[in-house]
Amino acid sequence: MTRRTRQQKSSSRTPQIGLLTLVLLVAAAVISQLTGVDILGTLTGAPTWTPLPPTAIADIPGPATLETLEVQKGFGARKDFWQVYFNAAPVSSNSADYNNGAEMPLVAAIGQVQATLDIAAFEWNSPALTEAVIAAHNRGVRVRMVADNEHTIEDSDTTITALVNAGIPIVYDQKSSLMHNKFMILDGSTVWTGSMNYTQNGIYRNNNNMVALRLRRAAETYTAEFEEMFINREFSRKTSPVMDAAFTADSTPVQILFAPEGNIIPVLVETLNAAESSIKFMAFSFTLTELSDVILQRAEDGVKVEGVFETIGSDTSFSQMTPLRCAGLDIRIDGNPYRLHHKVFIIDDEIVVFGSFNFSSSAANTNDENIVLIGDADLAAQFVAEFERVQARAQQPTVNCR
Known part of the structure; x- marks a missing residue:
């Protein structure tokens, strides 16, 4: 990424294609231009910074000037379309102190979800997040999850079984490579991502960051990646088009x-x-x-x-x-x-x-x-x-x- 706009290249198409195929290709190209998602898989080189109409981007406006957010056992700020959080790690070596920390803004956001919640989790054992996700499921939110099998199912302290018992559908990667993502998509409009695993260690011991992007465009991009894993069961090297x-x-x-x-x-x-x-x-x-x-x-x-x-x-x-x-x-x-x-x-x-x-x-x-x-x-x-x-x-x- 640089400050200069770079041009993407499209591979040429042969003229000997049927009318229906041509229409589909044109439609896909239009969608690619509008969304930045390479549906056809024809773009080469690094993705470019393509300016788009503001109406296609930020649906949930934030403050125009920087605001500090009060975060227990952490730090936070927000402006425009983003919120950022850092935990004040290490909080303590005593697990009794592991509560009401940097995960609470995400817990609160999950509590406001009305329709959909998609989760990609490398690890999972946060009691507060577990309770929030189950509560969302119980009030009728469609909750879906993809997870790394080795670091969720097989972890001795995992709370993912509580999600399973609640009836939340979970797809595991079942690969030796890692499903290392840690992101959530809330109501198809906001993405929470960063380095923070959804665990007590990730929240209270290890230095981490978590960023919320209130951008429908970001949510659509992450949803496409999520559904490659959840619906198509494609992990690691994928056959689907790149979703950058x-x-x-x-x-x-x-x-x-x-x-x-x-x-x-x-x-x-x-x-x-x-x-x-x-x-x-x-x-x-x-x-x-x-x-x-x-x-x-x-x-x-x-x-x-x-x-x-x-x-x-x-x-x-x-x-x-x-x-x-x-x-x-x-x-x-x-x-x-x-x-x-x-x-x-x-x-x-x-x-x-x-x-x-x-x-x-x-x-x-x-x-x-x-x-x-x-x-x-x-x-x-x-x-x-x-x-x-x-x-x-x-x-x-x-x-x-x-």
Whole structure:
């Protein structure tokens, strides 16, 4: 993602096709142009930021100026079409303190759902979210769920059985790769996504973010991805068209991509390469040399780079912590005794990248993932504040620079 609009290319069509087929193709092309969803699977390269009429985007307006949100055991803010939340992890090592935390805004939102609730969950054991989802189901909301089988069914502390017993339909990925998404779609108009797993660890121990997008366009894009998994039972590498989308909302560029079928790495490389002054990142896992290479190049060109790695795994041969640190960049390991679980880039304090996508080969090539890029300085400022909180308690790593 850059500030420049890029052109997408359409593959040519042979003229020897029937009238009905031609009509269907034209209709699909029109839908693709209006929605940003590549129904035909003909678009190549990275999705572009295609400006759209405002009436096609934000149905649920928010405040025009930034507002701070009161969040127990966390931080929050909202403006225009977005709300962002960070948990104040770690809250405590005592599970008795794990209540009324950063999950409560989502619990409240679920309590307002009137018609539909779609959930993609890598892990699930939050009592508050479990109760909220069952309550929605019991009042007549159509609830659907897709989940990673290894990290929901097989977890000893899962509460997903309560959802099953309530009669909520759940589709499991049944693959060795991960269904690593953590998103919800509320009433087909709002998406909640980010790095936060719907668990007590995710909410109260690990550093995480959660963003609500009050955009029907985003909801439609995520719903298409959700239904590939729920209805078509397609996980990991899919045969369906790529559901990525790029558009503007309230003059703000937004880009949504899904892995492994999307072009996430090229988009991230292009976005990082466009950095003019600064790159900040927080990474649970960072092993992709494609990203570290462009970061090193931008640093050589004078861009200031700061990053915090999750400690566990940062000293492996695959981690990019040592190469970046040995290049003289301000790279640290986190000070949370549990996990730094963010997957965030902040470019020039203007563009923010977030979602479930770890900066790893597994995320890019095998897992079901999502990632969002938004060019909004106010949203970026909220992530910068979280970065500074994390960086303040981070530690200098011990590395062997050869």
